[in-house]
Amino acid sequence: MEKGQNSNLYIPYQIPIQMSDYELSVKYLERLDETCVEFTHTHLNYEIYYILEGRMRMHIGGQEHLLLPNHFILIPPGVSHGAVYNPDEKKVYVVFVFGIHKNSEAASRRAPEHEFVRLFESALSEKLYVIAEDANSCSGILSAIEREATEKPLGWQLLLVDYCREYFIKVLRNILTAGSGDEGQPDAGQSNLAVKITKFMQEHYQENLSLEDVSKAFHITPRHITRIFSDYFGTSFRKTLSIYRLNYAKNYLRYTDKPVEEIAELVGMSAPQTLYRLFKENEGMTISEYRKYHRQKDD
Template sequence: MERTPDKNKQIQSLAPGSGITPDYHDLVSNFELSYKATPSTEQLTSLIHYHECFELILYVSADIEAYIDDTHYNLHTHDVLIVPPRKLHKIVYPQPQNYIRYVFYFTGEHIEKAFDSHKASKALNLFMDQTYQKASLSVREFLRINYIMRNMYEHISEDQKQDMHLLNTYSSLILQELYIIFVSRPPADTTNKILSPVEQILKYINDHYSENITLEELEEKFYLNKSYICRIFRKTMGISLINYIQHKRILEAQQMLLTTDASIINISLECGFSNLQHFYRVFKKMTDLTPNEYKKNQSRTKLGQPILLQSFKEQQT
């Protein structure tokens, strides 16, 4: 359920010089729904970003592109897209258009509430699976899920004394419908897909972020000039290649801090940092916290508190 954030109350910068702009969303009962309509006369821009929760987008009217981790998607009217937690992603708007969509944020805990224990595990795995992140809906499928979202959003917008039981029912129905839609389809076959240079580089970073990645190495690997690699990556992703690699490594380090008992020095090495001081410096710059502070703060975060939806753009130098 969405309560539009007061822009005057939003934190304007997470860390001096970090290039990260946080955006707080009020998550109540582990879900949030918004409706967004952008006319063709409005200039659309998108920063590469990630969320701490799942993001589901139902495209009522759209002709756009998206990068999720190392995968590129063409998205059109009546498509649905799932972005799992902590996946770097960016929307690309190739032309002016009337862009209309519902955006539904939910957590793993909400999946557990929407399904019985056996199916909840299957649903969680399905929603995390890269081969099931996009579906083009039939008219019937679109009308069904659009009906649920529209009614839920109207209830949120019009009723100040909101019936949480009803909203929970709506949100569970959304996830159940989504599960039915995705299990009825085969996984996407990407074996013969021709990847663009940027997709190839993104995939290489995902597979090798724990290693020392150099421009010379990429130049030799992809038979592309170093300057061209830097230029095309920045043009497509809106961020420099080096900055992207650092963010990818810090995201993986955050995940290890929260899910393992590995020492900080081992985490830094596993995430591609050969120097512990450099790891601390980059981590602090991007999160405004030391690794120890991050682990302590995150472990104290309780359900129902605002979840930080972070977006970032490269610091201008």
């Protein structure tokens, strides 16, 4: 992908990719940057973060890692992770969420993908995650995916399938060549709905947003949303909304002189006491200490 290029790469729908005895199912694909607020979460699927530009810090498995351009991290299902939000640290990255499962219990050992899938599962069998450098020009494949998905020329759906398969194989070659699973298949509709709900929350976090409001917007029950967040992200709707509001409040605290009362209102909190409490719980310092630290740092 070209540096500095505005991107419309966002594929929230499922792309099924048939192989002989397996199916690779791309659940979600999107290009993001430093303005994206992530919360720590888990998935029922595999996930690849590929760094295109800048530096990216990741919390994963209780540790923090720094990822550089042309590096990626492969995260298996069930591992808690999240990108560290820092709008001053420029970065561009692509998230690729996928599942892989047998088409039948009678999968043939002679199928061309059998050995590849076996090695893939073996590489992750004793690891929480894998970080590696890309030696197979996968950024070029992502550019091709973006071009087909945005321009939609004749036959683009067919090429999109081929490019996603190629990206999957060539990213994993980096791991398998260097020596350096879960076959459960989650509900694709649930996965896509979870992504849509979080985007809705980011668009409306500054409002008096409730679980009931979101349920009405998506025509599903509050209980259904609660189950989606628990199954797909390993957290709750309320905690997710609080993290969004907290991170956006940090921007106001750092770059403006607005009082805490006004900032709390701007990010949708009912009282400044809520912001004080969340800040102390999540940042390990008071709001005044945070402002003092960053003003000294910026001077």
